[in-house]
Structure formats: structure tokens, C-alpha cells
Amino acid sequence: MLSQSTMRRSTHRILAQSPQYQVCRRLRSTKSHYHDAALGPTIRPPVEVSSMARLPTRFLLRSLVLTSLMTSKMFLRPALALMSVLSTSKSALLNPDRNIALNKLLRWTVYNHFCAGANKKEVSRTVADVKKIGYQGVILGYSREIVLDHNEQVSGDGSGATQYSKKCYEMVDEWKNGTLETLQMVGPGDFLAVKLTGAGPISVDAMMARQPMPEVMAKAVDDICIATEKQGSRLWLDAEQQILQKGLDDWAIEIMRKHNKHETPIVYNTIQGYLKGSKANLDHHLTLASQEGWTLGIKLVRGAYIEHETRSLIHDTQQDTDRSYDLIADTMLSRRMPADNRDLPFPKAALFLATHNAASATKAIATHQNRLLASQPTIMLECGQIQGMADELSCELVSNYERALAESSAANLTVPKAYKCMTWGSVAECMGYLHRRAVENRGAVERTQHMVNALRHELWRRITG
Numbered sequence: 001m002l003s004q005s006t007m008r009r010s011t012h013r014i015l016a017q018s019p020q021y022q023v024c025r026r027l028r029s030t031k032s033h034y035h036d037a038a039l040g041p042t043i044r045p046p047v048e049v050s051s052m053a054r055l056p057t058r059f060l061l062r063s064l065v066l067t068s069l070m071t072s073k074m075f076l077r078p079a080l081a082l083m084s085v086l087s088t089s090k091s092a093l094l095n096p097d098r099n100i101a102l103n104k105l106l107r108w109t110v111y112n113h114f115c116a117g118a119n120k121k122e123v124s125r126t127v128a129d130v131k132k133i134g135y136q137g138v139i140l141g142y143s144r145e146i147v148l149d150h151n152e153q154v155s156g157d158g159s160g161a162t163q164y165s166k167k168c169y170e171m172v173d174e175w176k177n178g179t180l181e182t183l184q185m186v187g188p189g190d191f192l193a194v195k196l197t198g199a200g201p202i203s204v205d206a207m208m209a210r211q212p213m214p215e216v217m218a219k220a221v222d223d224i225c226i227a228t229e230k231q232g233s234r235l236w237l238d239a240e241q242q243i244l245q246k247g248l249d250d251w252a253i254e255i256m257r258k259h260n261k262h263e264t265p266i267v268y269n270t271i272q273g274y275l276k277g278s279k280a281n282l283d284h285h286l287t288l289a290s291q292e293g294w295t296l297g298i299k300l301v302r303g304a305y306i307e308h309e310t311r312s313l314i315h316d317t318q319q320d321t322d323r324s325y326d327l328i329a330d331t332m333l334s335r336r337m338p339a340d341n342r343d344l345p346f347p348k349a350a351l352f353l354a355t356h357n358a359a360s361a362t363k364a365i366a367t368h369q370n371r372l373l374a375s376q377p378t379i380m381l382e383c384g385q386i387q388g389m390a391d392e393l394s395c396e397l398v399s400n401y402e403r404a405l406a407e408s409s410a411a412n413l414t415v416p417k418a419y420k421c422m423t424w425g426s427v428a429e430c431m432g433y434l435h436r437r438a439v440e441n442r443g444a445v446e447r448t449q450h451m452v453n454a455l456r457h458e459l460w461r462r463i464t465g
């Protein structure tokens with residue numbers, strides 16, 4: 001934390017260079033999506049520097065072309081239909097890993113923009129490129145989604161208990177090895193994104209039935225957590241649809257209880273702010289962490305499955321989701337225990353803000369920074385966006401971090417680190433993931449248009465010198 005005198009001397013300077021100013025300065029000129037960003041009254045403009053100047057030109061051009069296309073309904077509608085077919089088709093002709101022409105077409109367009117690569121060499125290059133841009137770290141996940149023929153899934157032993165085939169157990173091994181391989185592609189300080197459903201039916205069935213983690217899964221997860229800690233990395237558990245999420249939360253708590261022993265968590269669970277029950281879920285996590293003495297790691301998202309969920313579980317409007325998201329971030333950053341457990345101490349905790357929404361990022365960063373500057377207790381905050389999305393926000397966050405670092409020592413920083421989240425796998429393996437990204441862009445037209453404007457502005461700046 002900052003000492004009082006350092007804080008007073010540098011308060012104005014830090015605020016002028018602060019994310020809330022930097023982000024809000026840009027956001028003031030945009031419409032409703034950002035209208036409620038919190039601005040401090042004494043903030044003055046710093047020297048004008050384009051934070052997107054850090055993007056390589058080839059990256060900028062590809063991003064501009066693709067993002068522009070995504071704002072066009074005429075393009076997006078057939079593109080979505082095509083991606084949906086490609087992500088589910090069993091035809092060799094429509095399999096991008098078998099059809100070379102299709103593979104090349106997808107690579108030149110969406111794959112290279114949204115995915116990290118198909119093998120260690122490609123992924124390492126992408127990770128190095130991203131870090132060269134200035135991100136403080138990456139989050140890497142393996143996209144492979146396991147599909148099993150139902151006939152080879154289970155066999156009965158006459159007792160009524162489910163007996164899984166050898167193939168099901170091999171899937172858990174394959175998943176563990178794929179996850180450990182992914183870990184080797186990131187470095188200390190980076191995150192591993194773990195999808196527990198990727199381990200196949202042994203995992204999915206138990207999660208859905210809200211049973212304890214099967215032994216074979218518990219052993220695999222233990223090995224992954226131990227390797228992650230040994231490497232100096234961290235991991236997060238991706239959130240799923242509600243049919244799985246209650247079981248997944250139980251497992252996540254069990255894993256955090258076992259592995260989050262130090263100040264900084266090794267394991268983060270994901271909370272989806274669009275759920276009406278998300279605040280109560282956070283309170284449950286906080287209470288258990290406090291009572292049992294482990295460190296709580298939370299990655300906060302809005303939620304990606306609105307089109308496939310029971311709608312009544314999700315907040316009625318986007319505004320309600322926004323409020324819920326901001327409340328959860330504020331509860332953690334302000335270290336507020338639930339009303340019925342106020343007497344319990346706030347546990348050791350950390351928050352990862354996973355969002356493309358600049359207003360939410362701005363609010364949370366402002367709260368965090370104001371608390372640090374006022375010497376009020378808070379928790380570690382980090383931010384991240386998905387590769388190929390919201391680059392204007394990501395670049396602002398990176399620039400603010402770099403400016404703050406130039407002004408202060410790393411230990412005294414009041415701005416969060418910025419990460420880029422990426423997925424790797426062959427083109428065919430990534431089709432489901434790419435389809436989800438396209439669906440997300442369809443639902444965020446205003447933000448996508450904002451990104452196009454920022455990219456155009458940066459291109460024009462380069463052309464005109």
C-alpha cells in the first residue's frame with residue numbers, strides 16, 4: 001500500500017493518469033453503454049497519447065476488417081449460420097482439419113483473430129506477441145470439447161450403478177494431459193483456464209447430479225493444481241450452464257479449500273453476474289472462506305449462456321445484470337461480509353474482473369483505487385478481456401498500468417494488471433468457441449461499433465502521421 005505522504009503527492013498525478021479518467025475520457029464521447037462511469041471532480045487531462053498505438057498494424061487492419069464485418073447484420077447472419085453448421089457437422093468436407101481450403105479460409109479470417117494457435121509453436125508465438133503489446137499476462141485454455149458416442153459411454157453391471165467404459169476413464173487422462181500441456185505454454189503469473197466438463201461423462205454426470213468429485217477427477221484436478229502452483233501460475237474454473245453450475249460451485253469450493261492456502265489464490269471460481277442468485281452465491285463463498293480460513297479467488301463475468309438458460313434464472317434486463325455485476329465487484333473490493341454474517345472477518349480474497357464492459361471496469365477500478373488512496377482495506381484486482389475483443393479497453397488498461405509503473409514501484413501500484421484471455425486448439429476444435437464469440441458480438445452491437453470507431457481512429461492517426 002502507498003504511504004500517506006506518497007499518496008498525497010501523487011494523488012492528482014495518478015488520478016490524471018488513472019483508468020477511470022483514461023477510460024471515461026474516451027467514454028464521455030460515447031452513448032448510453034458508458035453513461036454512468038464515475039469521474040472524480042478534480043481530474044485534468046494528461047498528454048494525449050493513443051493507447052492503441054501499441055497494436056501492430058497488421059493486427060489493427062485485421063481487427064478493423066473483422067470487427068466492421070461483425071457490425072453488419074447482412075454479414076453476421078449467414079456467418080453465424082455457417083459457423084453453427086461447421087461446429088456441429090460430422091462431414092469430412094466441412095471439417096476444417098480435413099478440408100485444407102476451408103482450414104486456410106478460416107485461419108485467415110476468424111481463427112487467427114480469436115485463437116492462439118493449433119500447437120505449442122503457434123501458441124508460444126501468439127503469447128509472445130501479446131506480451132510484446134504490453135499485457136501483463138495471458139490466460140490460456142484448451143478448446144477441445146469431448147464428444148462421446150452414447151453407446152460407448154456406460155455399461156451396466158446388473159447392480160444399477162453406472163459403470164463407465166475404459167474410454168471414459170481415458171478421457172479424464174486425455175483431459176488432464178491436455179490441461180498440463182496448456183500449462184506448459186504459459187509462464188509464471190499467467191492463468192490457466194480450466195473447463196472441468198472437458199473431462200467427459202464421468203465429470204459431467206457427477207457435476208449434474210451434484211455429487212462429490214469422482215476420485216479419478218479429484219486426483220487429476222489435484223495434479224493440475226499442484227503443477228500450476230509449482231510453476232508460479234494460477235488457474236480459473238470456467239463457469240458453465242446452470243444445469244451444471246451448482247455441482248461445479250461445490251467442486252470449486254472443495255478445490256479452493258484444499259489449494260488456496262496463501263495470500264494469493266491458486267484457484268479462482270467463476271461467478272456469473274447475470275444470475276438472480278449470483279450475489280447470494282458470492283455470500284455463500286465469502287462465508288465459507290471466512291469460517292474455514294482459505295483464500296477466495298473470484299473471476300467475475302456477466303454470463304455467456306443467456307440463449308440456452310432457463311430465462312427466469314437470469315436478471316430480467318441488461319440493466320439489472322449490470323447492477324448485479326457492479327454490486328458483486330463492489331462487495332468484494334469494499335470487503336463487505338453478508339448482512340447475516342457481519343461478525344465474521346472478511347477472508348483473504350482476490351478478484352479478477354473478466355469483462356468487455358468499460359463502465360463496469362471503470363467503476364470497479366475507481367473503487368479499488370479510491371480505497372487504496374484513502375488507505376482503506378481492499379483486495380487484489382486484475383482485469384482481462386478475450387483475444388480479438390474490446391481491444392480499445394484492453395489497450396487503455398495496459399497503458400494505465402505502464403504509466404503508473406513508470407511513476408511508482410510495483411508494490412505501490414493502484415491500477416490493476418491487464419490480461420488477454422485466449423484459447424488454443426486445431427481449427428476444427430475451436431469452431432464451437434468461435435461460434436460463441438460470433439453470437440456474443442451479435443448481442444453487443446453498440447460495443448462492437450465502439451471498437452470499430454476506435455480502430456478506425458487509430459488507423460487514421462497512423463495514416464496522417
Ligand SMILES: Cc1cc2nc3c(=O)[nH]c(=O)nc-3n(C[C@H](O)[C@H](O)[C@H](O)COP(=O)(O)OP(=O)(O)OC[C@H]3O[C@@H](n4cnc5c(N)ncnc54)[C@H](O)[C@@H]3O)c2cc1C
Binds near residue numbers: 316385
Ligand atoms: C476473460 C473472460 C472470461 C470469460 N469466461 C466466462 C466463463 O467462464 N463463463 C461464462 O459464462 N462466460 C464467460 N465469459 C463471457 C461473459 O460471461 C460475457 O458473455 C461477455 O464477457 C459479455 O459480457 P460483458 O461483461 O463483457 O459486458 P456486456 O457485453 O456489456 O454485457 C453483455 C452481457 O450482459 C448480459 N445480458 C445481455 N442482455 C441481457 C438481458 N436482456 N437481460 C439480462 N442480462 C443480459 C449477458 O450476460 C451478456 O453476455 C468470459 C468473458 C471474459 C472477458
